Every structure is written in structure tokens, then in C-alpha cells.
Amino acid sequence: MPNSFTPQVAGDLNYLKSLNRSTILSTVRRSPGLSRADIALQTGLTKATVGSVVQALSEGGWLREGELHARGGGRPGRALYLDGDRHYMLGAEVGVKGLRLVACNLVGEILASLHQEVSPTTPEATATRLAQLLVQLRQNPALAGRSCLGLGVSVPGPVSPSAPILRLAPNLGWEDVDFLALLREQPDLPGGVWLLDNEANAAAFGEFYFFDGVPPESIAYISADIGIGCGVVSGEHFPVVPRGYQGLVGEIGHTVIQPGGAFCHCGNRGCAETLVSGWALREALNVEPEASLSAAVQARADEEAVQALIQRAGEALGLLMLNLHHTLNPSMLILGGSLMRLEARLIEPALAYFHDHQNDLLRKSQSVPIKIIEDSTFTAARGAAAQVMARAAIEV
Amino acid sequence: MPNSFTPQVAGDLNYLKSLNRSTILSTVRRSPGLSRADIALQTGLTKATVGSVVQALSEGGWLREGELHARGGGRPGRALYLDGDRHYMLGAEVGVKGLRLVACNLVGEILASLHQEVSPTTPEATATRLAQLLVQLRQNPALAGRSCLGLGVSVPGPVSPSAPILRLAPNLGWEDVDFLALLREQPDLPGGVWLLDNEANAAAFGEFYFFDGVPPESIAYISADIGIGCGVVSGEHFPVVPRGYQGLVGEIGHTVIQPGGAFCHCGNRGCAETLVSGWALREALNVEPEASLSAAVQARADEEAVQALIQRAGEALGLLMLNLHHTLNPSMLILGGSLMRLEARLIEPALAYFHDHQNDLLRKSQSVPIKIIEDSTFTAARGAAAQVMARAAIEV
């Protein structure tokens, strides 16, 4: 049955091998500690195939052997884990508020990170600065002796699905920027897989790929920051992020939920972002771009108007979550972004709205788990790194 | 790169063969008249492989040879087409207004059809009636000498993604119905692939799979009928219809676009369906379930209140289209369902709203083509048949 890792057009034996290698890797990623025999059972491959693929992956630094299983009669199997000690991926977020970089291993652990809270200026200057920070990051002793699989960069705007080009980033004033090309002109950068993606997509991918616990069937990650975006991921072994025809999937901040409502900077009226978003709240509360929104809210928490504003924003977020659920029906909703720093003030009305406005269909189904990421400083950067790993696992 | 036809878990040589056969078939479906050499070029397979697969497909009744190409020097290639004369698929729509059946060939042509405009009662009685009609349909002389690939059934409600079970059909009063199991108890039905899917999904799949002309990258099909649903399809060679965790993808009729608005039958307020849907308009205009909505509108076309009502409904539909575009970003929107019989009265305000409320991101992109299906009597049934073909092409 169709799912997600298929060649552009048709497949040869090489593709088949790559598919199986990647499936085995993903099987171990999703349930660490499986033995070769377990993998054979789960994937349907034979013990012989699994054995030879595992050997190759171990030699390549992707898998490592662990302890022995001891379950009843028979020779115990040897546990297999992703090898967190031999490779790493670089991930970077070019955000409105600054640059954030991580290097993480195959298990998703952040080995080293950097962030610089300065708003990007031109694409060229930003590329230069990012390159310098990448060089600095790679000198971190935690990365010594490891090989780099590549670099993923996330940007605050839609990326063309056909080419790694940032189409429009209103909050940076950038348009049609080939950021990876600018970066490639810089010295001392690693080779391997280079990827560019939207911030919400990257974050969503990372949360799905490195999910802590039993992985959900699919997720929608709502990124509530200056603007509101959303990334969607599904696919057991080969997670897919739908991007749409023009890379606009998940631009839910500009879905209209209040026809004839307030004007939005996008040129329309009544967008969700006019009710819940960093820029709308800052504007309503007169908070300077440099100042902290959550601090301002905290300071004026006893003003009734402020309470009502945040309450309304939370409800709008809840409505957005419901609409998203009716349109994409993910098995889990994840909320992230700097707006989460408003904590219960924003989140409680959102959850309340979400639960109080479920319709019959939803009530019939088991309720959708909602996960909240309080600190998403490195979420997008780590997600970009995760995308690098997923791609490298296919190409190796 | 990930896309859509991957085995449950891992692939063996059988899968590889099936993949390539299916890819070749799809290549011909998307551009009829290609030669073996063209296919080899497009798919990346070698001439040898293409040759042997084409031979197998021809013998199996899937492909036929056509005229000779005559383009410049060299031996001319022989055009290949899907063979419309040897197989057919059955498709049925269990709708609120009755049963609709088609038999169509590999090219998507309807060879025979039936429809019975009687509202279904119980699942059991409906299965019995549908089985009788299927037997009757299969006796149509147009089907003589052809083999049946299977049966697809579409139903007016979400289908569980894990099993072919109708979860809820409010307009039929059905809940958790294993309709295919009921059907299987009936005599004289064909074997092959049996599928069950939501009406909007089936229709969307059919419009994509049998697209007349250059196939779009992806589509969203909005089914505007008693309720409002939506099906999404994308994937070049292996079209995928996302269903979501509980089969609720595309339930856009219950996205809220007017918080605090009118009560919806789903238990919520301000759903899109309260503004634009068969039931809302019928209720507002006091039209009996048996009577024709379009006729009623036609008759009262000069009442100002009626004009305003339809105008508002059209605008709501336009808003829904915009929101859908911002969430899923398909490369084409298709409008279908019985509400299209209201014609320009409904459609013009919808298109006007859609075009007048595009934001900067959309304006920057080339505009999304919108296709309107005036008569969608057999759209869902044919779509269900298309799904059967797609599945059979993989399994054969």
C-alpha cells in the first residue's frame, strides 16, 4: 500500500536495498533495543537479510549492539540501538529574533548548541554570520571524532517545494532567497546533505522523528510565534511533510475565522493571526519589538483588558486547533513557539475552547492528545537536523 | 525521495516488480500514446525492462498497442494505451438521495450506469438492494466479455482508516456499519478488490486519477451537497488520499468560520455548513427533503431575501476555499456536488470572494485553477471504481 518512500519514478535493486536499510534503521529508531530476530519479524524481511544489513549499518556507524535479551528459552538476542557516538547532524534556525544552532546525534540528543539573539538583516550578512557560528559550533569538543551528516536550515516563511528557496519571509523582509547558495559561498562548512525548510515544518518533523515514547500516527505542530504556522507529519517509517503546490501547507495563521474582522498585515481581514499571534498581541499591548511579550503581559496581568485580550487569543487558538483537526485530523496536536511562554493564561482558554466545542464526530472518537512544548528555543533547529538524518539514512 | 507506494514495512523482489509495473501503467495513464522508448526515458528503467513489463501488461489486458509514431529519422515507436476493452471496475455510491452505480473501463469511460433515487433505509436492506442493482448492471451487454477487477463503494460519512468501516453517517442515521461485510453476504457478486471510502474522497480520487488533460500536481475536491466535505489527492504515480487518524480529513463543513454563529446539527455553532450546505439552505427556504432545492431557488429567484441567502452561502464557500488553500495548498480546486446546480447564483459570489480576498502570499503565486463539475451524479461512483483500478494495478 502506498505510503512514502518511493523512487521518483521507478526502482532498481539499489533502491530496494536502500529502502530496506532505511526501514530497518527506522524500526530500531522507533523501538530501540530490538534484536535482529525482532526486526525480521516486524519488517517481514528474512533473518539473513536483516543480519547483513545490520552488519553494514553497524560498520557505517548507524547502529550499535547493546545488552543481551533474556526472555525464556533459547539463545538470547542482542539488543540494537542507534549509535549516538559516531555521527551528528547540524541544524540551524534563521528566526526573526536571531540565529539558533544545534548539533545533535542520531538519537536526537543535542550535543552542542549556540544562539545569537540578533535580528537578521540581509540574507548575505546572515549567511556570513551563520557560517561563522557553524564553524564555532563544530569546534565544540563534544563533536570531536564524529562525522557530520549534513546541515539543515529552517527559515520563517514558505519554501518552494520544487527547490530549496525561501519564497517570502514577511518578518525578515526577504523574498525569493536561495539561502543555501549564499551559505555555500562561505568557507569551512561541512559537506553531506543540505536542506532548507520552513520553521514549522522543520519543528514538526523533529518532534515526530525524535518523539519520546510511542510514536503517534501523525502530528500537527502549531508554531505560535510572531505569526502562526503549522507543520504536519505522518508516515511510520518514512515521515512525510506535505508542502503543497506552492509550499503553503499549514499557513493557518491566515485562515479567516472572523469574516470582516480586524485587518491583517497580509492584506486580508479576520485572519487567525489578528487574534492570536506575537505581532497582534504586541500591537494591542504596545510592546516594543525588543521587549519581552510575556514579561509585558506578566506586568499588566491584573488589567482586565489584558486578561480579556489573552483570553480571546487563547480561544482563537483553540478554534484554530479544532478547525485544523477537522481538516487534517492528526493523531496528536503539538503546540510550540514563543507564545507558549504566556503559559496557562493562553493555553487554558485554548484547551477549554477545544474541548468544549467538539462536535459529535469528535466526541465519538477518542480525544486527541495535546502536547505543549514550553521551551521551543531549539525545536526548529533540531527538527532541521532530524530532516538531515532522515535524508542521509536514505542516501547512504 | 518519499512519496507514496511503499510496502507496509520492507520490500522484496516481488514488491520491486509490482512497483515498476505499476509505475509503467501510471506513466501510460498520464500520457497516453507513449512508446516503450518514451517510457524508458521517463521512468529511468531500461528498454529491456520496459519491454518485458509492457509485454506482460499487454497479455494481462492492461495495455494495448496503437499507431506508429512518425517523428523524424529512425524506426518509429509504437504508441501504447490503456486497454479499455478487456477489464472494468464497478463503483457505487450509497448517497442520501439514492444509489448510483457505474461500470467503467481503465480509461475512466462509463460503460454502464444505473441510479435509483430512493433514500436508503437500513444498512441491511440497502446492501440487498445494491447487490440486486449490481447484478442487473453486470448484465449490461456493454460489459460482455470483459473481466471485473472489483468493486468500490462510497458512503456519505467518514470511514475508519484502519478498516473499511463506515463510522458515522448522520444523514442516513447509520453508525459503525461494516457495509462491505453486509454486501458480501449477497449472492452473485464479483470477486477482486473491494473497497469502501468516503464520498468526497472517492470523488476526489476519481477526478484526479482520470483527469482529462495534463494532470495537476494535487487537488482538493469540495463536495457541496447536503453537507460539505472535501477530499484531497496528490501523488504523481501513486495518488494518495490522506484520511487522517480517524478518517476525518476534509470535514471542512464543520470548521468554524463564524464564531458564535448559528447552531449546527453537529452540536457546535458557526460551522461552515450553517451557511453553505444543502440542509442549511433547505431549512432556510423551507424546502421539503423530496423537493428540488435548485427548483425552489429558481422559483423564488426574485425575492431579495433568497438572493441574499444564496449570496451569503456563496461567499462562505469562497471563504472555505481560501481557508482550504491556506491549509492544504492544492494545485487545483474542484467544486462538485448537487449544490452546483444552483449555478452562477452560488458560484459567482464564491469565486469573487476567493479572488478578492487573496493575501500577499497567494497573489505572489500563480492563481489556483478552479474547476466546476456541473453534474456530479456519478462522480463518486466513478471515483470508487478508479480506486479499485489503482489498487488492482498494484496487486496484479
Added chain:
DNA sequence: CAACTTAGTTAACAGTTTTTACTAATCAGC
């Protein structure tokens, strides 16, 4: 009509998973 070009087929080949048989390691029971 010979040279050229492109389409399609054939047989040997390389690379994949599977099959089958085997070895390795642990536990249970005597």
C-alpha cells in the same frame, strides 16, 4: 539504395532477497 538513426528484443551479467542448512547460545529437566 546505402548510410544513418531510433525502437525494440535477446542473452549474459550483477546484485538483491530468499531458502536451506548450519552453528551459537541459553534454559529446563534429569
Added chain:
DNA sequence: GCTGATTAGTAAAAACTGTTAACTAAGTTG
């Protein structure tokens, strides 16, 4: 402690895939 049962993992042969390279087929062009 030994034997047998059971499960894990490996090795070599077998089966099957698409590829390669050489060939035949069938047109056009000079």
C-alpha cells in the same frame, strides 16, 4: 554436569530482479 529443546544468528546456494551489451527491426535521409 549432561542432554534435549528452543531461539538467535550466519553461510552458501538458489531464485529472481533490473542492467548491460549486442543484436535485429524499421523507418528516414542523402
